[in-house]
Amino acid sequence: MTNIVLRVENLTKRFGKTTAIRDVSFKIKTGEVVGFVGLNGAGKSTTINSILGFICPSDGEIEIFDQLSTPTNAFKSHQQLGFASGDMALFESLTGEQYLSFALHQYKIRDRSRLDELIDIFKPELAKKIGDLSRGNRQKVALIAAFMASPKLVVLDEPSSGLDPLMQQRFLELVRAEQERGTTIFMSSHYLNEVVDVCTRIILIRSGQIVRDFPAKELSIEGGKTVRVVSRHKLPGLKGAEDVKIEKTARGTDISFIYKGSTASLQAWLGGLPQLVDFSVSDNTVEMALEDLYEKESS
Amino acid sequence: MRNLFLKTIYDKRWFIFGWSLGMAFFAYIMVIFYPTFNSGGLVQSMLKGMPKEWQGIIGNLSDLTHLSTYLASQMFNIRMPMFISVMAIILAGGLTAGEEDRGLLRTLSALPLSRGRIFIHKWLAAVAISAITMVALIIGTYIGSWQIGQSIEFKTLMILSGLLLLMTVALMSVIFAIGTATGRRSLTTAVGTIIAVVSFVLTTFAASVDWLKSWDRLSIFHYYPAPDIARGTVKLSDWAVYAVVIVAVLVVSFVIFRRRDLNG
Numbered sequence A: 001m002t003n004i005v006l007r008v009e010n011l012t013k014r015f016g017k018t019t020a021i022r023d024v025s026f027k028i029k030t031g032e033v034v035g036f037v038g039l040n041g042a043g044k045s046t047t048i049n050s051i052l053g054f055i056c057p058s059d060g061e062i063e064i065f066d067q068l069s070t071p072t073n074a075f076k077s078h079q080q081l082g083f084a085s086g087d088m089a090l091f092e093s094l095t096g097e098q099y100l101s102f103a104l105h106q107y108k109i110r111d112r113s114r115l116d117e118l119i120d121i122f123k124p125e126l127a128k129k130i131g132d133l134s135r136g137n138r139q140k141v142a143l144i145a146a147f148m149a150s151p152k153l154v155v156l157d158e159p160s161s162g163l164d165p166l167m168q169q170r171f172l173e174l175v176r177a178e179q180e181r182g183t184t185i186f187m188s189s190h191y192l193n194e195v196v197d198v199c200t201r202i203i204l205i206r207s208g209q210i211v212r213d214f215p216a217k218e219l220s221i222e223g224g225k226t227v228r229v230v231s232r233h234k235l236p237g238l239k240g241a242e243d244v245k246i247e248k249t250a251r252g253t254d255i256s257f258i259y260k261g262s263t264a265s266l267q268a269w270l271g272g273l274p275q276l277v278d279f280s281v282s283d284n285t286v287e288m289a290l291e292d293l294y295e296k297e298s299s
Numbered sequence B: 001m002r003n004l005f006l007k008t009i010y011d012k013r014w015f016i017f018g019w020s021l022g023m024a025f026f027a028y029i030m031v032i033f034y035p036t037f038n039s040g041g042l043v044q045s046m047l048k049g050m051p052k053e054w055q056g057i058i059g060n061l062s063d064l065t066h067l068s069t070y071l072a073s074q075m076f077n078i079r080m081p082m083f084i085s086v087m088a089i090i091l092a093g094g095l096t097a098g099e100e101d102r103g104l105l106r107t108l109s110a111l112p113l114s115r116g117r118i119f120i121h122k123w124l125a126a127v128a129i130s131a132i133t134m135v136a137l138i139i140g141t142y143i144g145s146w147q148i149g150q151s152i153e154f155k156t157l158m159i160l161s162g163l164l165l166l167m168t169v170a171l172m173s174v175i176f177a178i179g180t181a182t183g184r185r186s187l188t189t190a191v192g193t194i195i196a197v198v199s200f201v202l203t204t205f206a207a208s209v210d211w212l213k214s215w216d217r218l219s220i221f222h223y224y225p226a227p228d229i230a231r232g233t234v235k236l237s238d239w240a241v242y243a244v245v246i247v248a249v250l251v252v253s254f255v256i257f258r259r260r261d262l263n264g
Helices: A044-051 A074-080 A096-106 A113-122 A135-147 A165-180 A192-198 A216-223 A263-271 A286-298 B004-011 B013-032 B034-038 B041-048 B052-058 B061-065 B067-076 B079-101 B104-109 B115-148 B154-182 B185-206 B226-230 B236-259
Strands: A004-015 A018-029 A033-037 A059-064 A081-085 A153-157 A184-188 A201-206 A209-215 A225-231 A241-249 A252-259 A276-283
Touching: A004 A044, A004 A184, A018 A044, A018 A059, A018 A184, A018 A201, A018 A209, A033 A044, A033 A192, A044 A059, A044 A153, A044 A184, A074 A081, A081 A135, A096 A135, A113 A135, A113 A165, A135 A153, A135 A165, A165 A184, A165 A192, A192 A216, A201 A216, A209 A216, A225 A263, A263 A276, B004 B013, B004 B115, B013 B034, B013 B067, B013 B079, B013 B115, B034 B067, B034 B115, B067 B079, B067 B154, B067 B226, B079 B104, B079 B115, B079 B154, B079 B185, B104 B115, B115 B154, B115 B236, B154 B185, B154 B226, B154 B236
Parallel strands: A033 A184, A033 A201, A081 A153, A153 A184
Antiparallel strands: A004 A018, A004 A059, A201 A209, A225 A252, A225 A276, A241 A252
8 A cells, every 4th residue: 555545636527518627636645734725616626526426527536545436436435534514514403412423333433532532622512403503513513523533534625614713723733633643634725824834735726727736834935024114215125025016105215025035134124224214024924925826827 | 323214214203203193193084084974965965966077086986885995085095195295205305305405415425325325225214204104194094993983904904005105105216216316406396296296187087087098007196096905906017016116216316326426
């Protein structure tokens, strides 16, 4: 057995005349936490649905644990695969406890210790019917179900939507802990900060095609800082400044730019400026960095 | 709730309770009205005055002389199949396309459950629910007959209920098959309703409208001749038709369901 947990090869899915994804290929190794990022309609869910065997690929192959996966036999890999999505439908007439117990039986697991650990982390309301639960509590139940069988591979589609900030934090801690245990995680998320926070690798999808596959740490470096300086004097140039915008105001010349160089050089440059009226330095958000990436890839 | 079959039965517990109660009550009411129908007088003269075309709905007046033939013509014939068709459409449509519409089929498929197992457990649960309501119908019939001090032959009631169950399972399997093969709720409900209504019209009016007689074979109710069964005529071919329909639609839909894209 190789250390490739998931292999997607030239995956294409067409719905009638529309091609949702085209020639999507990637491999995920054991223990990787991979963020699958793209705008709405980029093809994230179609790729995930194909991986899980919910839909049948028009072309291409999916291998999970070295076995070719199709809608007919996908259930075999699900014995070692957990899944949760942000909009996951759960059986509303069951209580959270009943649903988790039913799901646990399908994995043929009698030991509840892992389930109890997860209940302790998320503290969901298990005695209530799922139909009466808030969205956040339903999401907790879905996440517990995804991790309770200690799967080797966890596929998550917008997993933390609906969770409050505290629970979102607990979820990220769980992902880190799972990574230490050697679990492989493939997750799409709209919260890009959490992708950067926990993922080791990011796959960027745009208009149904993979446009970039890179280590997550590159994203924070590429993000850089936004620097804004207001001065009445002419300013010296700064190496590494990009996207410079200059505006004359009553307070002086207002200059803003993106800086991707070293912090020490920026500090030295700011220290040497005469009679500053105002200045600010802020980290670029991951969203800005991704937008930047998107623009670069499309150009 | 160790498996999907038991979970489905649990999920549908209020549906089972409601329909069982309704069937038992309907049977009970029909039985306790028997003395009124049987005593001649106003009801019989009213029935005699009805047009010939309505004979299919009213039934043969000679059938009113015995409880078993009365029940066969007034309850098991047409009325109960129509009543049960509504149940079959709601049940089979809800378990298949209804759950798929709500995304629940994907939730089940994310577990280590094969599509084949999902298909079989859901179908078996629908059959079990139909059987439970049929038992309620038998209980209601017996309670009513006990109250009016009349007896109904056990064998006749079992054959009437047994073939009615098979007819229900056949109709339910057709709707189930459309639901699992397409995942489209509106289509499933529409086809189920069309089958029930067209069958009702064909079987009801074929008795008195000559040109409809040849079309009556297309009706799912045609193979459930309740008055004939009560008079002692049991045709194995009727049972065979339902069995063939069940097997055929299930095999085709099973093959499609295992390979198709899931909605939701």
